[in-house]
Amino acid sequence: MASPALPASTRRLSAPIVTLLPTAPVPPLSRLPEAVGQPPDLTPLSPEAARALGDGLVIRWGWHDSPFGRVLLADSDRGLCWLGFERAEDGRDGLTELAAAWPDARRVSDPQATRPLADRLFDAPTAPPPPLLLKGTAFQIAVWRALMRIPPGAVASYEAVAHAVGNPAALRAVGAAGGRNPVCVLVPCHRAVQKSGVIHRYRYGVPLKQALLAWEQGRCEPERRATRPPP
DNA sequence: CAAGGTGGAGCAG
């Protein structure tokens, strides 16, 4: 039986998070594509501005099921300010992280408010993102913007992202900045991989990162399915 | 200032 052997360098899913056909690995982009236009509704905030805003901010949050596990969504009238899975690898749960990110905001459990977004979140990887309210340093915001230039179905090396933000040597800091983005999936930090193509680390675990990439590749490169040998 | 982080290159086995 010719099972479609994954490269040994690729870690396998340890648990069936989502059922997907294995896809051929995508070679990392050596350079990010030129900006095709930033999402017009992305609202970057410096930590100082965010602290000033936090007081009056009302955040409505809710847990929802997704093909990749439970997700926590948190919305405000300034945009979506949190999208995270249930638990990060370090053990912290989403609600704790949300509270740490917006300590002065009024946080209200309101699953009905976030349900519409949750329902269409995983409809298609190419769907335009909702308005976002992102708090970060200048460097982090630059990294997040660069990550959003990686098309769905593609991956880029941390080095390429570092180059895109004008500091090719800061590739390790790029990884750290990506890992601190408050809206995973929408800021596609999962599309940054090691230069060799190996998926090495992810805030929510390597299996989830692989599942997200496989899902995007399956949705964005249907021609791959035709060229893949039958199981 | 020191430590840590979603890296990368080089080398040994």
Place this chain on the structure above:
DNA sequence: CTGCTCCACCTTG
């Protein structure tokens, strides 16, 4: 292939 060392540099406390 895996594992280790060293280097890199921005952020955080």
